Amino acid sequence: MSFNPVGTWVPPEVHKEPTLQVSKGRRILQVAIACIYCLFAAGIVFGYAAFKPVLVKQGVYRYLCDEEESDGKDKTCYEQEIRLNLMFTTAAVATNVCALPVGTILDKYGPRISGIIGSVLLTFGAIFFIFASKVPFDAYIPGYLFLALGGPFVFISSFQLSNTFPRHSGLILALLTGAFDSSSAVFLFYRLIYEATKGSFTPSNLFTVYLIVPAFILVVQIFVMPARSYKTVGELVAAAEGSAEETLQPEEDHDNPARRERIREERRIRRESVLSELAPLLGKKAEDEQQKQEQRKKEISGVWGALHGQTAFQQVKTPWFILVTIFTMGQMLRINYFVATIRPQYEYMLGDYRLAEQVNNVFDVALPLGGVISIPFIGLILDNTSTTFVLAFLVTTATTIGVLGCLPYLWAAYANIAMFVIYRPLYYTAVSDYAAKVFGFHTFGKVYGLIICLAGLFNFLQSALDALRYKQFHGDPVPVNIILLVIVFIVGSALVYYVHQKTQEMKRDYLEDEAEHAVERIMPEVANGYDSMASHSNGNA
Numbered sequence: 229m230s231f232n233p234v235g236t237w238v239p240p241e242v243h244k245e246p247t248l249q250v251s252k253g254r255r256i257l258q259v260a261i262a263c264i265y266c267l268f269a270a271g272i273v274f275g276y277a278a279f280k281p282v283l284v285k286q287g288v289y290r291y292l293c294d295e296e297e298s299d300g301k302d303k304t305c306y307e308q309e310i311r312l313n314l315m316f317t318t319a320a321v322a323t324n325v326c327a328l329p330v331g332t333i334l335d336k337y338g339p340r341i342s343g344i345i346g347s348v349l350l351t352f353g354a355i356f357f358i359f360a361s362k363v364p365f366d367a368y369i370p371g372y373l374f375l376a377l378g379g380p381f382v383f384i385s386s387f388q389l390s391n392t393f394p395r396h397s398g399l400i401l402a403l404l405t406g407a408f409d410s411s412s413a414v415f416l417f418y419r420l421i422y423e424a425t426k427g428s429f430t431p432s433n434l435f436t437v438y439l440i441v442p443a444f445i446l447v448v449q450i451f452v453m454p455a456r457s458y459k460t461v462g463e464l465v466a467a468a469e470g471s472a473e474e475t476l477q478p479e480e481d482h483d484n485p486a487r488r489e490r491i492r493e494e495r496r497i498r499r500e501s502v503l504s505e506l507a508p509l510l511g512k513k514a515e516d517e518q519q520k521q522e523q524r525k526k527e528i529s530g531v532w533g534a535l536h537g538q539t540a541f542q543q544v545k546t547p548w549f550i551l552v553t554i555f556t557m558g559q560m561l562r563i564n565y566f567v568a569t570i571r572p573q574y575e576y577m578l579g580d581y582r583l584a585e586q587v588n589n590v591f592d593v594a595l596p597l598g599g600v601i602s603i604p605f606i607g608l609i610l611d612n613t614s615t616t617f618v619l620a621f622l623v624t625t626a627t628t629i630g631v632l633g634c635l636p637y638l639w640a641a642y643a644n645i646a647m648f649v650i651y652r653p654l655y656y657t658a659v660s661d662y663a664a665k666v667f668g669f670h671t672f673g674k675v676y677g678l679i680i681c682l683a684g685l686f687n688f689l690q691s692a693l694d695a696l697r698y699k700q701f702h703g704d705p706v707p708v709n710i711i712l713l714v715i716v717f718i719v720g721s722a723l724v725y726y727v728h729q730k731t732q733e734m735k736r737d738y739l740e741d742e743a744e745h746a747v748e749r750i751m752p753e754v755a756n757g758y759d760s761m762a763s764h765s766n767g768n769a
Contacts, residue, residue, distance in 0.1 A: 266383055267411055269379060271379050272379065273316070273376045278413075281571070282422050289308045293308050310698075314369065322376045339385035344449050349375075353435075355371075388454075405653070406600045410599065526665075529614060549667075553682055573633075577635075616731055625647060626720065663676040
């Protein structure tokens with residue numbers, strides 16, 4: 229990161245590698261702070277299912293209903309339902325689409341600037357909600373939009389903190405991911421407070437208090453968090469060795485053997501010094517163990533390196549990209565549509581508003597819990613099974629969830645929720661894992677960002693699905709759920725079949741290469757043996 233927010237007078241110490249420079253206590257503090265603000269800001273918009281009932285009770289968009297359409301304070305009419313869901317749809321689209329600019333800003337200006345931008349966006353979102361009931365325009369949609377935009381800026385800029393303790397990078401990423409998943413519970417706790425106070429603690433009150441969060445983020449970004457991203461261990465070693473080579477490069481006496489020997493010795497000492505400084509970060513034999521572990525994961529996946537070395541443009545023209553993108557578009561649409569409409573769906577299928585409310589309440593609690601509980605299991609599945617198996621598992625689970633979502637029984641509703649809250653984080657992690665293994669890290673940002681961006685834009689179809697459910701099917705969610713189920717099953721099955729076929733081809737190519745190399749190694753030995761025998765025979769003759 230070359231951005232320098234205070235000009236050229238910054239002392240040289242700032243340009244040292246931060247992982248070696250920053251104390252252990254400060255690094256622990258930075259990780260803890262990041263987990264705290266991610267818990268309150270990273271993905272709060274995905275707690276929409278808990279927040280929506282409060283907005284309905286507050287009469288948000290009720291002016292869109294005719295008197296005969298709204299028969300109760302807790303129920304919505306068609307126009308009101310569409311506008312409320314549009315608020316979430318816009319936020320979900322923005323969250324995914326803005327991943328591209330967030331990555332660019334993070335690479336160019338560093339995590340501190342990204343975090344500050346996130347705090348400003350969250351502040352705007354809170355302010356819109358504070359005054360939403362008093363201004364003459366619709367402030368709810370832009371308010372929720374700004375909350376959605378602020379989340380990725382503070383969340384994605386925290387990933388680099390996994391390099392503060394390389395031996396525990398997986399744990400740190402798991403903590404940050406868990407904080408993101410748990411952040412949807414912010415609106416759950418607010419709804420409980422709202423109900424406990426009988427509606428006196430309004431959304432305006434909530435977001436007045438919530439201004440503490442972006443203020444906290446701003447303060448810690450300026451005074452505690454790193455201005456530049458922490459480097460990986462490999463980058464630290466390479467940078468240190470490069471620095472040593474630059475410093476110790478002889479300018480004269482190139483033909484002086486004694487000087488050359490002294491320079492080589494200084495470089496060796498410098499390298500040993502760098503490695504000894506990194507020892508507390510890595511631990512004994514950590515690098516070798518990590519390499520072996522990574523090699524094992526690559527072999528198990530079966531798809532590692534499928535398109536490595538190709539340009540992003542070449543990669544996006546292949547079925548590897550097209551199929552996973554269509555599958556992701558369909559799955560993300562299903563996931564977010566379910567989050568936005570769980571209550572009206574089960575109100576129709578169960579025929580009881582109170583039961584639907586009960587299901588909604590269970591979902592509000594299960595959604596953040598599922599994200600946290602599933603973290604260790606996701607790692608085990610992705611690291612110890614092939615990519616074909618993972619994709620087949622995703623398609624099978626998604627199909628089961630789709631079937632359960634069409635059954636008008638309470639037990640099916642709870643089973644649907646239980647599978648959904650575990651499936652959601654697994655799905656998103658599996659897609660990024662697939663992209664890394666198939667497309668490679670060199671183009672990962674562009675290709676994965678494009679997948680998520682297209683899937684996010686596709687989420688605008690939620691409004692069309694809402695209209696279809698209300699107008700064409702008279703509120704019945706089953707036909708829409710069946711349509712989504714069939715589309716995702718067909719595309720998912722095609723993806724699994726294609727990846728399986730390609731995996732078998734890659735295995736055959738690998739075995740053929742191994743066989744060729746084995747022949748090349750054996751033939752010289754046979755030839756040498758033959759020459760030896762011939763020489764022996766001639767000697768006897």
